[in-house]
Amino acid sequence: MNRLHIDWTACDGRGLCTELLPELLVEDDWGYPAARTGGDLTVPVALAGEAREAVSRCPALALRLVRAEG
Numbered sequence: 001m002n003r004l005h006i007d008w009t010a011c012d013g014r015g016l017c018t019e020l021l022p023e024l025l026v027e028d029d030w031g032y033p034a035a036r037t038g039g040d041l042t043v044p045v046a047l048a049g050e051a052r053e054a055v056s057r058c059p060a061l062a063l064r065l066v067r068a069e070g
């Protein structure tokens with residue numbers, strides 16, 4: 001499985017990714033994405049397509065998928 005990595009130096013906090021991946025991400029009080037469940041951004045296989053779409057549509061190129069350890 002992959003994990004979603006967010007580059008906080010690039011993210012501009014407009015929240016598109018939280019709309020594309022609501023099962024994984026919520027918007028915090030400032031509009032930045034946060035993990036829905038306790039900081040874990042491991043992407044379930046069932047959400048792999050949505051995660052790839054979020055990566056490709058992030059306007060700040062702040063998202064990428066990295067191989068989860070284990």
Ligand code: SF4
Nearest residue numbers: 011012014015017058
């Ligand atoms: S879509 Fe990209 S720039 Fe927008 S909130 Fe998500 S990570 Fe940040």
